[in-house]
Amino acid sequence: MPEMTLIEGVRQAMDEEMARDERVFITGEDVGQRGGVFRATLGLFEKYGPDRVIDSPLAELSIVAVGVGAALGGMRPICEIQFADYIFPAFNQIVNEAALVHYRSGGEWAAPLVIRAPYGGGIGGGLYHSQSVEAYFAHAPGLKVVIPSSAYDAKGLLKAAIRDPNPVLFFEPKKGYRLIKDVVPNDDYIVPLGEAKVTREGGDLTVYAYGMMHYYVLQAAEMVARQDGIETEVVDLRTLAPLDTATVIESFKKTGKALIVYEDNRFLGYGAEIAALLADEAFEYMDAPIRRLAAPDVPGVPFAHTMQDFFMPNPDKIAAAIRELAEY
Secondary structure, rough: OOEEEEEHHHHHHHHHHHHHHEEEEEEEEOOOOOOOOOOOOOHHHHHOOOOEEEEOOHHHHHHHHHHHHHHOOOEEEEEOOHHHHHHHHHHHHHHHHHHHHHHHOOOOOOOOOOOEEHHHHOOOOOOOOOOOHHHHHOOOOEEEOOOOOOOOHHHHHHHHHOOOOEEEEEEHHHHHOOOOOOEOOOOOOOOOOOOOEEEEEEOOOOEOOHHHHHHHHHHHHHHHHHHOOOEEEEEEEEEOOOHHHHHHHHHHHHHHEEEEEEEEEEEOOOOOHHHHHHHHOOHHHOOOOOOOEOOOOOOOOOOOHHHHHHHHHOOHHHHHHHHHHOOO
C-alpha cells in the first residue's frame, strides 16, 4: 500500500467516486485545467472532461447554488470553495437551503452534495486565508461537518461523504495537505461518518482534537510520554456533526481528565461543545477541570509568521497544557 499525503487522499477519493458514479461532478474556482489552487483536482479535468470538472465564476454563492440545484435534480456535486474564508457569501444557500430541504419537504427531497474547503492557519495566509469556520456549520441541524486528520481518513471520509444522502461540509486542514502522510490502500473503502477514533491509548488524561491539531496532539503526547511518563489518550473526532458522543464520553470515563484542542478562537469554538457535553453527561467521572487550548479571541490569524506562531496552538503548547492538567 502506498504512502500518500492528505491531499493525495482527497484527490484519489474524488477520482474513484467519479469513476464509480457518473452523477458525481466537481465545480469551483480553478478546479479545471489548473487543478485547483492547492492542486486537489489535478488531472481530473483531463480524465473526465469539462462537463464533469467545471470551472466556476468567482462567486461562491453560485457555486453552492448550482450544487444544491444539481443535488435536487439527482446529481452528486462536489463544490470546492477555494478557501474556507470565502464560504460566507454562500452561507444562506448552505444553512437555509441545503440544510433544510429534507426536513421542509417531509423527507421527499434531499440535497446530497459535498462542499469541500481548506481551512485553518499555519501557511502565512493572513486574515482571509486562514480562518476556521467549522463551528458556524456544526450549529446547523441538517448539515454534516467532517474534518480528516490523516490521508487514510481523507480518502475514506470523503468517499463516504459523496455517497451520503445529506449535505456534507468537508473541511481540510491546509497546513497538513502535504505535511501529513500515511499509508492509504488503493482499493475502495469508506470511513463511516459520525465515528470518532481513539488514535492513541492512555490512562492519565484524554485530549480531543481534529484536523491539524490532531496531528500536533499526537506529537505532544509522544513528547510528554518520553519526557514525563504521562500517558495521554488521544481522540480524533473526525466528524463534528453528528458527534460520536459515545466515544467522547467513554474515553473521559476512563481517564477523568479532558483537554480539547482546536485552532479556532477559544470563545464559542467547537471545543466548548465537547466541554459542555462532558460536564453534562459525565460529571461524576471528572477528576480535574475540563480544559480548552485554542487560539486567542482576536479577529483572525496574523500574516507575520512570528504573530501567527503566537496565535496557533502547536506541539509545545499542547505538551505544556497536558503537563498542567496531569498535575491535578
